[in-house]
Amino acid sequence: MISLAHLLINPYVAAYVLILVGSQAFYRQWQQHKRDRIHTQRLTRGLPSKILLNRTEQLTQRRRAALGETLLLFTTVIVAPIVLIGIARVANGSTEIGRQNSVNAQNGLGFVVLCAIGLVLLGGLPAIVALVSGLAYKIVAAFSVPFQIGDYVTIKGISGRVTLLNAFFVQLKTVNGQRVNVPTHTLWREPIVTLCAQLCHQSSGQLSGQLAEKKAVNWQASLCEMVFYLSPTATSEQHALAENIIRETARSSAYIEPSWPVEIYYAQSPEAIALTTTAYVTAIEHSAAFRSDITRQFLAFADRKQIPLAIARAPL
Amino acid sequence: MQLAAKLTIGWADIPRSQFAAAELHSRAIAAPHYDASLYYQLRKAGRRTRILGVDQLFRQTCGGFNPVQQLIGALVSLPAIASRPSPLLCEIDLFAYTFLVGTHNFDRLLPIAETNDIELAEIQQGCAEAIRTLENFELTGSLPASMSELDAHQYLALRRIIARPSARDEWRVLARLLVSGPSTASNLERELTLSYTFAAQTLQLFESIGIFTRWGEEPGKNAEEPLFVIDKVAIPLVLFCLRETLGLDLLGNLSALLEALYD
Numbered sequence: 001m002i003s004l005a006h007l008l009i010n011p012y013v014a015a016y017v018l019i020l021v022g023s024q025a026f027y028r029q030w031q032q033h034k035r036d037r038i039h040t041q042r043l044t045r046g047l048p049s050k051i052l053l054n055r056t057e058q059l060t061q062r063r064r065a066a067l068g069e070t071l072l073l074f075t076t077v078i079v080a081p082i083v084l085i086g087i088a089r090v091a092n093g094s095t096e097i098g099r100q101n102s103v104n105a106q107n108g109l110g111f112v113v114l115c116a117i118g119l120v121l122l123g124g125l126p127a128i129v130a131l132v133s134g135l136a137y138k139i140v141a142a143f144s145v146p147f148q149i150g151d152y153v154t155i156k157g158i159s160g161r162v163t164l165l166n167a168f169f170v171q172l173k174t175v176n177g178q179r180v181n182v183p184t185h186t187l188w189r190e191p192i193v194t195l196c197a198q199l200c201h202q203s204s205g206q207l208s209g210q211l212a213e214k215k216a217v218n219w220q221a222s223l224c225e226m227v228f229y230l231s232p233t234a235t236s237e238q239h240a241l242a243e244n245i246i247r248e249t250a251r252s253s254a255y256i257e258p259s260w261p262v263e264i265y266y267a268q269s270p271e272a273i274a275l276t277t278t279a280y281v282t283a284i285e286h287s288a289a290f291r292s293d294i295t296r297q298f299l300a301f302a303d304r305k306q307i308p309l310a311i312a313r314a315p316l
Numbered sequence: 317m318q319l320a321a322k323l324t325i326g327w328a329d330i331p332r333s334q335f336a337a338a339e340l341h342s343r344a345i346a347a348p349h350y351d352a353s354l355y356y357q358l359r360k361a362g363r364r365t366r367i368l369g370v371d372q373l374f375r376q377t378c379g380g381f382n383p384v385q386q387l388i389g390a391l392v393s394l395p396a397i398a399s400r401p402s403p404l405l406c407e408i409d410l411f412a413y414t415f416l417v418g419t420h421n422f423d424r425l426l427p428i429a430e431t432n433d434i435e436l437a438e439i440q441q442g443c444a445e446a447i448r449t450l451e452n453f454e455l456t457g458s459l460p461a462s463m464s465e466l467d468a469h470q471y472l473a474l475r476r477i478i479a480r481p482s483a484r485d486e487w488r489v490l491a492r493l494l495v496s497g498p499s500t501a502s503n504l505e506r507e508l509t510l511s512y513t514f515a516a517q518t519l520q521l522f523e524s525i526g527i528f529t530r531w532g533e534e535p536g537k538n539a540e541e542p543l544f545v546i547d548k549v550a551i552p553l554v555l556f557c558l559r560e561t562l563g564l565d566l567l568g569n570l571s572a573l574l575e576a577l578y579d
Binding site: 040041042043044045046047048050051052053061090187221245248249251252254255256257258259260261281284286289294297 | 320332376377378379380381414415418419451453454455456457458459468472475479484487488491492507509557560561562563564565567568572
């Protein structure tokens, strides 16, 4: 116990702990100050507090912040003890007592660093584990792009747009407006379905020519599927008319993402001929309005051209 | 006959030449044979003929693609006219073209003219630069050197209108004018199922903050149904706002298109 006290109670360990805590506190304060300054500047210019940018706000800033946090962590956790040991050696000189003090400082610092790492690795305080793990995920996410703020993703069965990603929580905004917070540190072991990535994958090969390979994915474009049911008695001309009107109305909607194709697939059953339409909307929030646009025009057209629609049978 | 697209930005004036696409098309429609009429009209033309305002034959509506498809399709199928430069240049608005390429693979009929490269790259870079300036302003509130107080004032005025989630119809109006070009309140009423009053008021609202301007109106003459276009200077503003609200990123689509073509 006495030797442990000797190890821990020395000015270098105290300085290390002070640097560790102080740097984090200073960094947070500085970040907050920066945010406040920008907020004031925006207000002075007549910009309200809510930033209009979705995606653009994103990467550059997040990467800069992640780099800053990584550098700070690396410097304080790894570099600071090495520097302090160096200082201890120089300051204590080469006398016997001095050497002993240097060794104490070295051991004390090593012990604190190992304790800190051990605490995290062996599942010390859940809050520390969550913080460190979440912080690490946040930093990794800024560069390896599993998803970004603004992406529409499915995590733990919950689908929504990512509105916030920090060391503690990933916040998702679902289509019906709910805000769901998923703890960031739990994401290391979670499969994450990113809609943007799905779009790239699903649509390559469907577009024609060289352009298909190169078409940029609108980051928030979202697949929208609709089914229109024609009566089995509809003629082939009526099928073609219906197909044409669906395609045209989809392309004329303000919500269509023009870089992706509108596709129509036929399926037949005794009750109906189903025309399944897939198109991409500029953002998932507009899916309902897009569907409504097309359905309204399709029904009006079918009515005008007397295209027979499928009628649900009364249950026997 | 080989054709090539000369992409233009902004809607400077109504093309009144006899080689305006709308004129050519309407005369050919009135003639007994569409293709023959086009061929005859083009044969009479001088050596430096180009077809103007092809975008005027297109609207983003149901069936709005048919006229431009009919004209360009017919021109492509015509035999080349001797002693005339080939390809025949067709002027078309940049954003209408980008939209048509995305939805209808229009570049198969009307590829971009090679001589258009530098100008196009300059336009694209200019828009991208203006958008970056806006992003910076929106993020930090600091006014970059390339942005005047007037620009900031105009942006704030537009932002006040479109930033609300309930401004869905205003977004659609902006998008419609960007893709379809000159529009009247009646066009918007019909195509976007808005009330006429609302459409007219929205057009005037955007006009009052300098985003829209009246198009093709002779000075002193009060047209009953004025046509509105997006002011050329305000195009980057509109592109930026549509990207951040509606999610429509036509500049991104254009960049992807150009990358694909020149790779």
